[in-house]
Amino acid sequence: xxxxxxxxxxxxxxxxxxxxxxxxxxxxxxxxxxxxxxxxxxxxxxxxxxxxxxxxxxxxxxxxxxxxxxxxxxxxxxxxxxxxxxxxxxxxxxxxxxxxxxxxxxxxxxxxxxxxxxxxxxxxxxxxxxxxxxxxxxxxxxxxxxxx
Amino acid sequence: xxxxxxxxxxxxxxxxxxxxxxxxxxxxxxxxxxxxxxxxxxxxxxxxxxxxxxxxxxxxxxxxxxxxxxxxxxxxxxxxxxxxxxxxxxxxxxxxxxxxxxxxxxxxxxxxxxxxxxxxxxxxxxxxxxxxxxxxxxxxxxxxxxxx
DNA sequence: TTCTTATTGCGACCGAGTCGCAACACGCGC
DNA sequence: GCGCGTGTTGCGACTCGGTCGCAATAAGAA
Ligand SMILES: [Mn+2]
Ligand SMILES: [Mn+2]
Ligand SMILES: [Zn+2]
Ligand SMILES: [Zn+2]
Numbered sequence: 374x375x376x377x378x379x380x381x382x383x384x385x386x387x388x389x390x391x392x393x394x395x396x397x398x399x400x401x402x403x404x405x406x407x408x409x410x411x412x413x414x415x416x417x418x419x420x421x422x423x424x425x426x427x428x429x430x431x432x433x434x435x436x437x438x439x440x441x442x443x444x445x446x447x448x449x450x451x452x453x454x455x456x457x458x459x460x461x462x463x464x465x466x467x468x469x470x471x472x473x474x475x476x477x478x479x480x481x482x483x484x485x486x487x488x489x490x491x492x493x494x495x496x497x498x499x500x501x502x503x504x505x506x507x508x509x510x511x512x513x514x515x516x517x518x519x520x521x
Numbered sequence: 522x523x524x525x526x527x528x529x530x531x532x533x534x535x536x537x538x539x540x541x542x543x544x545x546x547x548x549x550x551x552x553x554x555x556x557x558x559x560x561x562x563x564x565x566x567x568x569x570x571x572x573x574x575x576x577x578x579x580x581x582x583x584x585x586x587x588x589x590x591x592x593x594x595x596x597x598x599x600x601x602x603x604x605x606x607x608x609x610x611x612x613x614x615x616x617x618x619x620x621x622x623x624x625x626x627x628x629x630x631x632x633x634x635x636x637x638x639x640x641x642x643x644x645x646x647x648x649x650x651x652x653x654x655x656x657x658x659x660x661x662x663x664x665x666x667x668x669x
Numbered sequence: 670t671t672c673t674t675a676t677t678g679c680g681a682c683c684g685a686g687t688c689g690c691a692a693c694a695c696g697c698g699c
Numbered sequence: 700g701c702g703c704g705t706g707t708t709g710c711g712a713c714t715c716g717g718t719c720g721c722a723a724t725a726a727g728a729a
Contacts, residue, residue, distance in 0.1 A: 395675060395726055416716075431678045436717060452600060454655070459607070459686065460716060474651050485649055489641045494660075496637055502665035503622050503631070507602070510658045512642075517650035543695055543706060564685075579709045584686060607717065608685060 383408040385465065388447055402426040403438045413451060413462040413482060439463060446506065454513040456480050470494075470508055476516035483516065531556040533613070536595055550574040551586045561599060561610040561630060587611060594654065602661040604628050618642075618656055624664035631664065 385404045386396060402423040406414070414422070416435055423430045442448040442463075451462040454475040472485045494508055514520075533552045534544060550571040554562070562570070564583050571578045590596040590611075599610040602623040620633045642656055662668075 397676065397726070399677070429678075432716095433679080433718075434677060437676080452657075458715075472645065474645070474649065476651075477654065483649065483651070485645060487641060487644065489637065489644055493635060493637045493641055493658075496635065497620065497622070497633060497660065501622065501631065501633055502668070503624075503660070504663040504668040505660050506625065506663070507661040508658070509600075509660070510641075510656070512645065512651070512653050512657070513655040515652040515654070520650070520652040545695070545707065547708070577709075580685095581687075581710080582708060585707080606684075 385442070385447060389441075389445070392445065394441070394445075398427055399423070399430045399434050400438055402430055403435060407442075407448065407463065407465060410464070413453060413464050415460045415462050417460070419463065449507065449509065451509065452511055453482055454511060470510075472510045472512065474512045474514070474516070476519055477513050478515055478519040481516050481518075533590070533595060537589075537593070540593065542589070542593075546575055547571070547578045547582045548586055550578055551583060555590075555596065555611065555613060558612070561601060561612050563608045563610050565608070567611065597655065597657065599657065600659055601630055602659060618658075620658045620660065622660045622662070622664070624667055625661050626663055626667040629664050629666075 383404060385408055386401065389400075389404075390396065403419060405426065406419050406422040416432075416439065419439075420430065420432055420435045423435065439448065439450075443450060447466055448463050449466050451464065451473060453462050453473060454477070456475055456477075457480075469486055470490065472487060472490060474483045474485065475481075476483075490508075490510065494505055497503055498505055531552060533556055534549065537548075537552075538544065551567060553574065554567050554570040564580075564587065567587075568578065568580055568583045571583065587596065587598075591598060595614055596611050597614050599612065599621060601610050601621060602625070604623055604625070605628075617634055618638065620635060620638060622631045622633065623629075624631075638658065642653055645651055646653055
């Protein structure tokens with residue numbers, strides 16, 4: 374069996390280590406895929422890419438790892454308006470939340486960071502006495518290019 | 522075959538009529554279920570309730586009708602954080618959008634109307650030149666009773 | 670190195686949602 | 700009220716995203 378390629382442990386790997394969570398070959402492969410992703414990936418895309426690193430990774434391991442990362446609050450799960458089928462998309466959670474806009478005509482996904490969004494969440498926590506762990510704002514409509 | 526029970530045509534039924542969309546028995550059953558719902562229903566709950574009005578309604582007709590109502594912008598589709606399985610929930614779209622909060626411990630769903638949310642949407646339309654047709658803000662966390 | 674325990678691959682499974690098709694019924698024009 | 704064309708329906712088969720139980724395996728603490 375080939376050595377797992379020595380790679381600088383990414384942030385995700387470190388964050389799991391800090392929490393005392395066991396690190397394995399398949400996990401390293403999946404984490405690196407998520408960490409180096411340049412767009413929102415669904416589970417089957419993550420699987421395919423992870424397999425180019427570790428041939429033997431199984432579909433269920435991908436789902437189990439995504440479940441782990443969700444529970445740890447390290448990734449977000451998105452619908453992106455279910456533009457293509459019923460699947461979900463995943464992305465690393467970074468400092469500030471962002472809004473996702475999906476164009477219903479061309480399918481383009483754009484992102485937007487907003488101070489107002491932060492205020493809205495604060496208002497919610499205050500007025501509703503609700504402790505927010507995840508907040509997902511997804512919008513569907515027409516992007517600047519497709520709108521007329 | 523029994524006459525479809527004569528019922529005052531609800532708002533949804535009227536809105537479809539205005540748009541010149543054909544009205545049928547199964548549709549009337551499904552619309553009335555959605556219109557009289559007191560909580561967020563998923564497709565199988567809608568089916569079950571619709572069948573108490575019209576025994577013969579089929580699962581696929583429910584999905585087709587939900588698709589129609591979505592395309593017409595008359596209902597919203599919700600994840601409610603997928604607290605139970607992967608299904609979606611539906612509710613009539615009324616005047617002002619509202620936010621959904623799902624308690625990850627007790628499962629309670631609460632709703633909240635916010636002026637800030639409206640401003641946020643306006644800001645988005647202005648700053649991103651994006652024409653919003655649907656906006657879904659869903660929040661997961663702990664409700665006032667479960668938080669400590 | 671040993672030992673415990675978490676994790677994995679596998680295969681079978683489940684449930685949500687879709688689709689093609691032939692039968693049906695809505696509602697328009699007569 | 701009576702046809703007729705077209706939109707809608709029920710049905711059954713299917714796809715696809717995601718889950719689960721289990722025996723084999725590998726982490727990592729001691
Ligand atoms: Mn994003
Ligand atoms: Mn969803
Ligand atoms: Zn577009
Ligand atoms: Zn609660």
